[in-house]
Amino acid sequence: MDKPDSPSQFAPLGRDGLVDRVANLLGEAIIRGKLKPGSRLSESVIARDLGTSRAPVREAARLLESSGLVAYQPNRGFFVRKISAQELDDLYELRIVIETAAALRVVREAPEAAIDGLAAQIETLRGVSTPEVDMLTQMEADMEFHRRMIAASGNPRFSAIFDQLAKETELCVMVIGRLYGDPRWIADTHLPILEALRARDETAAKDAIEYHIGEARRLVTQQFRTLEE
Amino acid sequence: MDKPDSPSQFAPLGRDGLVDRVANLLGEAIIRGKLKPGSRLSESVIARDLGTSRAPVREAARLLESSGLVAYQPNRGFFVRKISAQELDDLYELRIVIETAAALRVVREAPEAAIDGLAAQIETLRGVSTPEVDMLTQMEADMEFHRRMIAASGNPRFSAIFDQLAKETELCVMVIGRLYGDPRWIADTHLPILEALRARDETAAKDAIEYHIGEARRLVTQQFRTLEE
DNA sequence: TTCATGTCGACTGTCGACAATTTCTTGACA
DNA sequence: TGTCAAGAAATTGTCGACAGTCGACATGAA
Numbered sequence: 001m002d003k004p005d006s007p008s009q010f011a012p013l014g015r016d017g018l019v020d021r022v023a024n025l026l027g028e029a030i031i032r033g034k035l036k037p038g039s040r041l042s043e044s045v046i047a048r049d050l051g052t053s054r055a056p057v058r059e060a061a062r063l064l065e066s067s068g069l070v071a072y073q074p075n076r077g078f079f080v081r082k083i084s085a086q087e088l089d090d091l092y093e094l095r096i097v098i099e100t101a102a103a104l105r106v107v108r109e110a111p112e113a114a115i116d117g118l119a120a121q122i123e124t125l126r127g128v129s130t131p132e133v134d135m136l137t138q139m140e141a142d143m144e145f146h147r148r149m150i151a152a153s154g155n156p157r158f159s160a161i162f163d164q165l166a167k168e169t170e171l172c173v174m175v176i177g178r179l180y181g182d183p184r185w186i187a188d189t190h191l192p193i194l195e196a197l198r199a200r201d202e203t204a205a206k207d208a209i210e211y212h213i214g215e216a217r218r219l220v221t222q223q224f225r226t227l228e229e
Numbered sequence: 230m231d232k233p234d235s236p237s238q239f240a241p242l243g244r245d246g247l248v249d250r251v252a253n254l255l256g257e258a259i260i261r262g263k264l265k266p267g268s269r270l271s272e273s274v275i276a277r278d279l280g281t282s283r284a285p286v287r288e289a290a291r292l293l294e295s296s297g298l299v300a301y302q303p304n305r306g307f308f309v310r311k312i313s314a315q316e317l318d319d320l321y322e323l324r325i326v327i328e329t330a331a332a333l334r335v336v337r338e339a340p341e342a343a344i345d346g347l348a349a350q351i352e353t354l355r356g357v358s359t360p361e362v363d364m365l366t367q368m369e370a371d372m373e374f375h376r377r378m379i380a381a382s383g384n385p386r387f388s389a390i391f392d393q394l395a396k397e398t399e400l401c402v403m404v405i406g407r408l409y410g411d412p413r414w415i416a417d418t419h420l421p422i423l424e425a426l427r428a429r430d431e432t433a434a435k436d437a438i439e440y441h442i443g444e445a446r447r448l449v450t451q452q453f454r455t456l457e458e
Numbered sequence: 459t460t461c462a463t464g465t466c467g468a469c470t471g472t473c474g475a476c477a478a479t480t481t482c483t484t485g486a487c488a
Numbered sequence: 489t490g491t492c493a494a495g496a497a498a499t500t501g502t503c504g505a506c507a508g509t510c511g512a513c514a515t516g517a518a
Contacts, residue, residue, distance in 0.1 A: 017303055017304075017471075018471075018472075019471085040499095042498095042499075042500095043499080043500070044498085044499070044500090052472075052473085053472060053473045053474070054473090054474095054500090055284075055471080055472055055473070056471080056472070056473095058288075058500090058501095059287075059288075059291065059471095062288065062291050062292075063291075066295035074246050074500090074501095075246075075478085075479055075480065075499090075500060075501080076479095076480070076481095076499085076500080077480095077499070077500060087385075090384045090385060090386045091386060093330075093384055093386070094384065094386045094387065094390075097326060097327065097330040098326065101322075101326040155319045155322055155323065156316075156319060157319045157320060157322070157323045158323065161323075161390065246501075247501080247502075248501090269469095271468090271469075271470095272469080272470070273468090273469070273470090281502075281503085282502060282503045282504070283470090283503085283504090284501080284502055284503070285501080285502070285503095287470090287471095303470090303471095303509095304469085304470060304471080304508085304509055304510060305469085305470075305509090305510070305511090306469070306470060459518105460517100460518085461516105461517090461518080462515105462516090462517080462518095463514100463515080463516080463517095464513105464514085464515070464516095465512105465513085465514075465515090466511105466512085466513080466514090467510105467511095467512085467513100468509105468510090468511090468512100469508105469509085469510080469511100470507105470508085470509075470510090471506105471507085471508070471509085472505105472506085472507080472508090473504105473505085473506080473507095474503105474504100474505090475502105475503085475504090475505105476501100476502085476503080476504105477500100477501080477502075477503090478499105478500080478501065478502090479498105479499080479500070479501085480497105480498085480499070480500080481496100481497080481498075481499085482495105482496080482497070482498085483494105483495085483496070483497085484493100484494090484495085484496090485492105485493095485494095485495105486491105486492090486493090486494100487490105487491085487492090487493105488489100488490090488491085488492100
């Protein structure tokens with residue numbers, strides 16, 4: 001697909017800014033549960049730990065804020081976002097809306113090749129869907145399927161929203177500490193979605209999405225509510 | 230600490246941080262067309278003009294970036310976002326998705342009082358829907374109806390997305406320089422939505438939303454494409 | 459001319475310091 | 489013992505300065 005005549009033997013040299021590196025570090029730490037929801041993100045200590053000044057840390061925190069992982073309180077600083085069961089429920093409702101809309105577009109106009117990519121991702125997902133594999137790995141394989149499906153819809157707006165929702169979802173599941181159901185079962189409920197997309201069946205796609213995400217919504221929010229006391 | 234009788238309507242600026250004030254100023258300037266899409270937002274000159282340092286300006290710009298009004302290029306700075314016709318089309322597609330979903334929830338569970346508020350807003354909209362009134366005022370009255378309807382859905386996520394889309398929509402319409410149709414007609418196409426919500430008719434609500442926003446989408450993107458050459 | 463290279467100016471990226479605000483501590487007092 | 493206020497400590501908000509990077513223009517060779 002690339003390098004027709006330009007033998008650019010050098011990779012574009014990752015010149016991520018300092019801000020992006022800090023943001024990735026913090027984001028990872030949050031999603032992996034190293035930083036618990038509600039805990040303070042002190043600019044000073046992070047800056048000292050990373051050997052930078054506070055300015056990049058601050059910008060990174062603002063970035064994470066717009067990603068929904070961090071909450072900002074004026075004159076008080078940044079905190080790892082604490083998501084309520086209600087917010088989680090709203091989040092899943094939005095996911096259903098977005099993914100249903102994306103699936104309809106996929107049914108209508110996505111090329112067959114894109115759907116093949118989804119099938120491959122389900123295989124990947126099934127491959128990691130065993131109790132031995134790290135939970136985060138499983139969840140990310142799951143999310144990757146949804147990400148690809150939404151990308152196949154062709155509307156980058158859908159993808160942008162999903163990326164944010166996915167991060168917050170991961171955060172919540174990490175808080176719960178385990179997946180919301182049997183890994184194998186979770187992987188298999190993706191199959192009806194794929195079949196509906198293949199068959200170009202709008203109604204079936206809508207139903208499959210609503211069932212798949214709806215079940216996750218039900219199970220996750222339920223477990224989440226028990227944690228809230 | 231605080232004044233018990235402080236007239237909060239006179240001191241909204243003093244309480245907001247400097248960053249928010251700068252962000253509002255810049256956002257207004259962009260939406261009002263004082264800053265044309267593609268033009269550079271130089272941190273230095275803005276800071277000098279406002280009598281602050283660059284730090285608050287930078288943070289404000291990042292805020293506007295997550296609002297979609299400003300684009301950021303590493304090592305080059307901030308620019309007023311230049312929206313393509315394709316992006317505008319995607320934006321409207323998302324608006325249809327979100328507002329349809331919100332309308333369904335309103336039909337299902339919104340209290341009657343909320344719908345009354347929508348009716349009142351349509352009256353306000355009709356009041357300003359004359360050629361003499363400022364275009365931005367008309368558009369904001371229009372957007373306010375949608376904002377209230379989505380707020381009535383009870384899912385703050387829908388509102389958050391809409392607020393961003395609304396700003397970008399305003400930006401695009403300002404670029405076009407005039408409304409996309411007869412003001413009176415625009416105001417009146419809100420009525421079927423209201424009636425469907427009142428009647429608690431899901432299908433009618435969906436159709437009314439799709440027609441209303443779909444027409445705007447068609448007209449706006451069409452006019453926008455002619456500007457792109 | 460046309461392309462590559464060198465130089466310059468303007469801007470952003472990062473920094474350390476100080477001011478403003480919040481939070482914690484402490485001790486007086488009922 | 490509990491409450492509250494004043495001060496201390498810690499943290500955020502803002503600032504001015506300097507270094508790093510990018511784009512534009514000039515210079516020179518093919």
